[in-house]
Amino acid sequence: MSEVGSRISVHTGDITKLAVDAIVNAANSSLLGGGGVDGAIHRAAGPELEVECRMLNGCKTGDAKLTKGYRLPARYIIHTVGPVWQGGGKGEAELLASCYRRSLELAAGRECRTVAFPAISTGVYRYPKDEATAIAVATVDAFMEKNTAPEAVIFCCFDEQTAELYRQVVAAHRGA
Ligand code: ADP
Numbered sequence: 042m043s044e045v046g047s048r049i050s051v052h053t054g055d056i057t058k059l060a061v062d063a064i065v066n067a068a069n070s071s072l073l074g075g076g077g078v079d080g081a082i083h084r085a086a087g088p089e090l091e092v093e094c095r096m097l098n099g100c101k102t103g104d105a106k107l108t109k110g111y112r113l114p115a116r117y118i119i120h121t122v123g124p125v126w127q128g129g130g131k132g133e134a135e136l137l138a139s140c141y142r143r144s145l146e147l148a149a150g151r152e153c154r155t156v157a158f159p160a161i162s163t164g165v166y167r168y169p170k171d172e173a174t175a176i177a178v179a180t181v182d183a184f185m186e187k188n189t190a191p192e193a194v195i196f197c198c199f200d201e202q203t204a205e206l207y208r209q210v211v212a213a214h215r216g217a
Contacts, residue, residue, distance in 0.1 A: 048194065050193070051208050052157070052204070053203075055199070057084075059195065061153075063115055063117040063155075064082070064113065064118055066118050067159050067160075068121065073095065076165060077164040085113055087111050089111045090108060090118070093109065102122045103143070104140075105122075105143040105147055106120050116153075121141075123168065125167070126167040133162075137161065137168065140161050145184045148191050149190040152190060156194050157197045159197055160196070170203065181196075196211075
């Protein structure tokens, strides 16, 4: 069991409400807003967010870019682009892991102590939830073992069923 296990927690609810240093957005490559968690974040942050996003020239799958949080309680938004699930043979696992790593690198670079992630790619991008959760937990845990920042990561799940899956995967990971 790694000591960093205690730095990871699971929360059920709307990520736009969290007063953390940074929330992560499951964006699309245009960074100009969309549905799901992306739409919710743009609505809650206000129109200034899209103005800043327009200056970023998009984002590649597996990469991440940081903006201010505007009207959100979170100081920053880290926009990352998850892979669309295409059956698993198109590098999806490595791209999804890269989303988590790049987001944490940007958070650490801004000295964020607390970061919240949604379940990237598991909505309209159709990544199977079990596999996506295993990648999320393993990648975040590995990063936190090597780095002191961020101090805490919250997996913010929109529904209780997803939160239960995360709790099981986190518990199994700690026992590994
Ligand atoms: P993707 O395109 O990466 O699949 P989605 O936004 O469609 O992104 O879904 C990603 C996950 O975010 C899904 O599990 C969805 O239930 C969840 N989600 C949607 N809205 C919110 C929200 N306001 N807060 C947290 N999670 C959310």
